[in-house]
Amino acid sequence: MGSLHSPGCSLQTQHRGPKFGYRGKVLLAFEENVSSKIGVRFDRQIPEGNDLGGLCEKDHGFFCAADLLRLDNSGVEDIEKLTLNELLEVVSEESKIGPLIIFIKDIEKSMAGSTDSYLALKGKLDFPAGVLVIGSHTQIDNQKEKSHPGGLLFTKLGSSQTALLDFAFPDTLGRLQERCKEVSKTMKQLTRLFPNKISIQLPQDEAQLVEWKQQLDRDVETLKANANLLSICTFLARSGLEYSDLDTICIKDQALTNENVDKIVGFALSYHLKHKSEASSRNAKLILSHESISYGISMLQSIQSDTNMLKKSLKDVVTENEFEKKLLQDVIPPSDIGVTFDDIGALENVKDTLKELVMLPLQRPELFCKGQLTKPCKGILLFGPPGTGKTMLAKAVATEAGANFINISMSSITSKWFGEGEKYVKAVFSLASKISPSVVFVDEVDSMLGRRENPGEHEAMRKMKNEFMVNWDGLRTKDKERVLVLAATNRPFDLDEAVIRRLPRRLMVNLPDASNREKILRVILAKEDVAPDVDLEAVANMTDGYSGSDLRNLCVTAAHRPIREILEKEKEERSLALAEGSPLPQLHGGEDVRALNMEDLKLAHEQVCASVSSESTNMSELLQWNDLYGEGGSRKKTALSYFM
Template sequence: MLISTRRQRRQTFKEKLQQGILRPDDIDVSFESFPYYLSETTKKVLIASTLPNLRCSKFGKYFSSLPTASPRILLSGPAGSEIYQETLAKALAKHFGARLLIVDSLLLPGVQAPPPKDSDSVKEVPRRESVSTHAIGELRLEVLISLYGSGGDDIDSLSIGELLEVATNICTNVEQVATNESKSLPLIVFLKDIEKVMAGNPDAYSVLKSKLANLPENVVVIGSHTQLDNRKEKDNLGGRLHDRSKETPKTMKQLQLSRIFPNKVTMPQDEALLSDWKQQFERDVETLKSQSNIVTIRSVLKRVSVDCPDLESLCIKDLALTTESVDKVVGWAVSHHLMHFSDALVKDDKLVISTESLKNGLNILQGIQNETKSIKKSLKDVVTGNEFEKKLLADVIPPSDIGVTFDDIGALENVKDTLKELVMLPLQRPELFSKGQLTKPCKGILLFGPPGTGKTMLAKAVATEAGGNFINISMSSITSKWFGEGEKYVKAVFSLASKIAPSVVFVDEVDSMLGRRENPGEHEAMRKMKNEFMVNWDGLRTKEKERVLVLAATNRPFDLDEAVIRRLPRRLMVNLPDAQNREKILRVVLAKEDLEPDVDLEAVANMTNGYSGSDLKNLCVAAAHLPIREILEKEKKERSLALAENRPVPELYCSTDIRPLKMEDFKHAHEQVCASVSSESTNMSELLQWNDLYGEGGSRKKTCLSYFV
């Protein structure tokens, strides 16, 4: 049964190939009416290479060993010239009055359509649908379906041997069709994107080479090949161009191509007409992208049982759609359609939507992408002066990538107000700080205090709400094993910050980078990096009006070098919260949690004296785990009871079955989670003393040391 089914499919495939052959009268393209720029040299070379095999094949023994007269021609052009090359093959067939058979490389052995970039689409889209996304034209799609079938045995389930057998049968069918058709008229076989067959598969290469060698004398085989452009390859232009993820070493691919196609014709580029030619190629690339987008949308619509009759009328050239993005678009389109048509049409068990609804979904997607990519695009356009700036550009964080605001931080109102005045206001309203010399931007702000009080959270909120570029600097990003490169990285930090100003340079745990220089065990390279950092931060060539701010955070400010302290004129202590501020922090942490009416946050705040903001969050996390623990214990008991009584095991509980938090949970969590910072510790005492000497609001009174210390 299986053998007869495969034989029937091969016969159907052969019939589809025969139906796809273009006769000379069906071709509407000629050299005289060629729609693109065509070099006269290219035209002459193609005619000279083809004529001996189509018109004078009886003299084949005199020129069969000459590469330029070989019936196997490799037509090579720049990236984006796929449609151009196919049109050129049509014009060549029209010129000689020959028939033309266009074979997609996906039908040849060794070519497998790569899965889309998003992992979900690999599971959702069957093999035959992903293959058909590359087929342009309904005929080629029908050929693929007739070959692989519409259900049952998926081609992914075949072994390597079976796949090679299928590939051999395909080549045999192409060979048989070419042999039969060439008896009446000469035939040109155009193999699209032949380089895909050479994707490192020696068996596929051998099969294709042997089958092409057995073709009749009056058959010319033209292989289409595009020269990859590395710059445009990164842009993922869609269509056939996105199918180049698999690459073998270039020399091996060139060697295989030259063995199968000894006659290589490269399209020259006339400088005078190059701009017009490239514009035509770009239009072709847009066409391929639009066709690829349509097929992606069609596959998603088919999967979710939705239909759009006028889908082909859409022209989507500005977007490169993935399966994940199309899922969103279709969801918005269905919502838009149901909003405007309450009595929606259901035909053949499919919801029918209009193209207007799809356009609405596409507009929403494009709006979201424009909003999220505006800042990234501006960073991409930054011209870096050297390799150090280029590497540090990856540490620049756009505000949209952080997502922490001042509303997410409970308490610390005084610190937040000061940061808004010193950081955000000069970045958002620079015109207010342009008058005089005393309103110049602040060069540095230090956030210090015990661990877990929210210093890093404040820096994240500043990055999100200030709207400026945020550069996160750590020792790993500015150190190097090569002597002298550390100073160059430090210099690149400030030169890059100046280029993308307004910007904030954030240094977390600044004491590890800019500690005291009198340490006798300090390495010379580290000392030079500190000197370079301070020179570029506030030195001879530093611009006064430059909007570059250094925001530093530490829990050991007394270890900082005095020159660093001088460059941080605003020093804000982020202290442990009192009872009132602890209640504010608890309200922020528990804002999205379900609480019982008996939960008294004021009482929780009073019993957590000495807790930092981080400790309070850990307390809430421990309390939130108690209801989950109860659910697990309940499931365990019910399962044991069901097994003992020989009953079916009950279903597991879900998130909706978890009870709200109650006051008893917080009391139990308070016994497990204690304060991580002691208010009477030596480190806390030193912080308070340092704040009294250097912090904002301190007395500035230094104790006079006695003679005996």
């Protein structure tokens, strides 16, 4: 039987029998299945081992269960011998019924220059009369051998007939020079095993070559279609479903995975239950028709086409340099963002303004092509205290508008090499133009595009800011490009004046009032299990000064209270069981967690406070800056003292 591994033959005690990894050899196999145990002689001594009735050394033998043994990886030769023996037995039985053809694909892979494999195969090819053995070999070098003229005559090797089909495909990658000796040795062995040889060359005529390749493609499609149909039928049978008229189903453009087959059957079952008033069945099993399966296939193909188009649009972008190529890897398609305006509570005025300024020009560019004053806005600034939803608004804009999202940070455009920062900045806008419509989002823009008169600022940083503004709104900027720069900051008063000029629409995202806090709470708790006694209006009134982020933290803290109660209850039950000596109780599941009630929110309000004070200096500066530069502000007002 060869060398074997034992993954632990004795599972009853820890001190009896071999441990995992012990190697041995089967000496007693009990062919008549008298016992489920197998006698194995191990290389090392076994605790409480025996000598297998004198067949091995003392304490080296042990009777192991057959299902706990596995073949050792070092016994590849034994596996090949077992395979050849099994093949010989099958051929001997089948040849009694009638003539038999054995096809061995890529016979050279079984040889690989190994003398042992050659001798083993040569000894087993002596099949009975009426058996034809055909092996295929793909030629890998550029030397094309001429095919033999005339017909093919099969001669006998022993009592069997053998032939070799040599597929002479030219190697487009060049010769494998380091394997020349091994290939030559293998070919000599193949010639001895298969004296009859047929060389199949590529057609020399161009028209025949094209037809020949088309035929190969059709054969591949036929094989894929048959394999896909078999996969669908197998899945239906395994799921307890019947089918009818599936012979016309043909999916030849791809090889379906198990996941894809699952989706097809799921769509087909949904279509069948929705459109079939009378459920057809056979032997108490639901019958899916050809129409239902075709609908499932069409749904899968539509999903795949949408995904492929999205990936192809970014994958096929031709990058001019390494900087664009690096930035392209960080581009986020709109479907991967996953944030919509419905996920943001309140801020109705800001959302309406963004829809008018951003989404409408991106979705309906034909409305903004007349005249010069209706050109799409090039820059929008969202400013306000922390946690009010500025970043979420930017994500929702990219999702709703169907634009590619480029998130710019200092780490993505800076480099240790002098001058590369400007090249990265230029690549941002050139790439955004290629994948337009696109949104270039700069979070915490004050850290990147702050005032240039700062005496401690490095020269490279100042040059990078200049390059950013030149590409943003300079001589090389095209008016028709659907590229929007969306910036967000908590400190707009630190921005450079030139940056403020390039952000013509500046929207303040302020702390929500009571009515907006109630809307935010409804969005946060929309998918939660909430008790009837929860009064969101009361919660909104007692959370004055809370931002949207603070309200979320409040709800998270409240949601942990029912879980803590479950854990405390499990701890008490466990202590009681240990004291009484009874079995330990089972752990509670998610269905045992109670709904969120008003008491949880009140206790959470005592723990979570507002992160922003409405009377802080930063908040007053934001309000003053909004009066000066924000929507409705005027530059005619007196400049603020901190700008002096």
